[in-house]
Amino acid sequence: MNVNFHGEKSAKNPEWLELWNLASEADFALEKQSPGDFMNFLASDDAMEIKMRRLASYVHLKRSGDLNSATRMLAIKPPGANMDLAPNWLVDEATVYSKAEHQRNQRVSGAKGGGRGRCRGRGGQGGDAKPPAGRGGRGRGRGSA
Numbered sequence: 381m382n383v384n385f386h387g388e389k390s391a392k393n394p395e396w397l398e399l400w401n402l403a404s405e406a407d408f409a410l411e412k413q414s415p416g417d418f419m420n421f422l423a424s425d426d427a428m429e430i431k432m433r434r435l436a437s438y439v440h441l442k443r444s445g446d447l448n449s450a451t452r453m454l455a456i457k458p459p460g461a462n463m464d465l466a467p468n469w470l471v472d473e474a475t476v477y478s479k480a481e482h483q484r485n486q487r488v489s490g491a492k493g494g495g496r497g498r499c500r501g502r503g504g505q506g507g508d509a510k511p512p513a514g515r516g517g518r519g520r521g522r523g524s525a
Contacts, residue, residue, distance in 0.1 A: 399438055402431045430455040 409428055413421045422428055433455040441450035451461050464471045 399435065402435055406431050406435070426455075 406428060409425070410418060410421070422432065433453055437450045437453040440453060441447060444450075451457065466474075
């Protein structure tokens with residue numbers, strides 16, 4: 381924590397005190413575990429998960445500046461965080477479905493003539509456009525009429 385904290389490291393800074401205490405608690409708890417049991421301990425202790433997620437969130441925010449993803453990392457979301465209540469798999473499934481429906485609606489509305497790129501021919505003027513004056517309609521490199 382000492383390396384990742386970018387602020388005033390003193391007893392007057394409440395953020396520093398909170399993060400230092402969380403890191404110390406995690407360190408003391410892990411010290412009691414054998415190295416082979418670290419992952420099992422972290423996966424089974426909810427209080428430790430809350431602490432580790434808070435620390436990870438802080439480091440991520442300082443590294444990336446992305447407040448939304450840092451808030452998403454927290455085990456307990458603060459009030460007013462505008463986070464989804466549904467599990468990630470459900471949010472992801474609904475997002476994919478919504479995107480597919482939106483794209484389908486755009487394709488359907490584009491097929492009715494409302495989209496760009498429907499004109500064919502010269503300069504986007506349609507298929508029966510008249511050739512420019514002086515060219516004789518022969519195209520490039522064929523000379524004059």
